[in-house]
Amino acid sequence: MYRSLFPRDVFAEMDRLQREMQQAYDLSPTIRGLARNGFPAINVGGTPQSIEIYAFAPGVDPATLEVNLERGLLSIAGERKSPLASADAKATAHINERFDGRFRRAITLPDDADPDAVDAQLRDGVLRISVQRRASAQPRRIAVQ
Incomplete structure (x- = not known):
């Protein structure tokens, strides 16, 4: 059987990390990407x-x-x-x-x-x-x- 080396929610964890980094720098996401x-x-x-x-x-x-x-x-x-x-x-x-x-x-x-x-x-x-x-x-x- 195939067994994954990564947990199933690795992309969710990466998304959470990106949001936390954006909040740390007080940047807000917009439809065009990061706010200028x-x-x-x-x-x-x-x-x-x-x-x-x-x-x-x-x-x-x-x-x-x-x-x-x-x-x-x-x-x-x-x-x-x-x-x-x-x-x-x-x-x-x-x-x-x-x-x-x-x-x-x-x-x-x-x-x-x-x-x-x-x-x-x-x-x-x-x-x-x-x-x-x-x-x-x-x-x-x-x-x-």
Whole structure:
């Protein structure tokens, strides 16, 4: 009879080891592989009147979010809890690719950002932060006489 030198779950053990190593370096797996910049994924853009930041954070409780603007640095921090941990103490997760835990992202804003005109809204898992530009930085037409 054929007898294996390795236990049947060698691949499960290798998968567990990989997850532990990723957690040790605080990297979260995504559909594209390891995250380049972390959680939440963000898009930053702008108009002549404002700077628009979108943070994609599904499953985050709005009460755990902190948005701060200090000296031109916008920071987004919060926590996403795992539904598996609260479901049952005896439950076992076979695959857990969704990030949970505390997170923090920081974005440097341009010099014309107005720290007194910031609006943040969370809707359908998307945090939209709009920072108005200072009126003195707005483009305007100057009449020639």
